[in-house]
Amino acid sequence: MTTATAHAPARPPITLSETDAERLTALALQAEDRTPELAGLLLAELERARIRPDGKTAPDVVGVGSTVEFVDEAHGEPRTVQLVWPGEADIAAGKISVLTHVGAGLLGLAAGQAILWPDRDGRKRALRIVSVRRG
Numbered sequence: 001m002t003t004a005t006a007h008a009p010a011r012p013p014i015t016l017s018e019t020d021a022e023r024l025t026a027l028a029l030q031a032e033d034r035t036p037e038l039a040g041l042l043l044a045e046l047e048r049a050r051i052r053p054d055g056k057t058a059p060d061v062v063g064v065g066s067t068v069e070f071v072d073e074a075h076g077e078p079r080t081v082q083l084v085w086p087g088e089a090d091i092a093a094g095k096i097s098v099l100t101h102v103g104a105g106l107l108g109l110a111a112g113q114a115i116l117w118p119d120r121d122g123r124k125r126a127l128r129i130v131s132v133r134r135g
Helices: 017-030 038-048 101-106
Strands: 016-018 050-052 067-072 078-084 095-097 114-118 124-134
Touching: 017 038, 017 050, 038 101, 050 124, 067 101, 078 101, 095 101, 101 114, 101 124
Parallel strands: 016 050, 078 095
Antiparallel strands: 067 078, 067 124, 114 124
């Protein structure tokens, strides 16, 4: 294990708003036939998330609509994206879907947290949150 991944817990605590949790659960259940692995990852995250009433989630926690600066420790370069619902995704505009590996991995994390998260090829990568701006 490299030093970069040694500091990223496999599954740090996460927090989601009630509305995001409800919509994400429905989305994951709908996606089970098309992308069973990703849907399973998302459902597992939802299962362990601390759910807070809408408006009571800390402003530095990643939710749908947040603009997130993060570092994928595999590349080391900071990247800024907005986390959106699948129909709003536009990678050229920096909008990534919650139904992507990176999008699902960022959900519920707060600034300063990191997670070891599988990429599309199943390799674990450390994603570290630098900053979060609520949409």
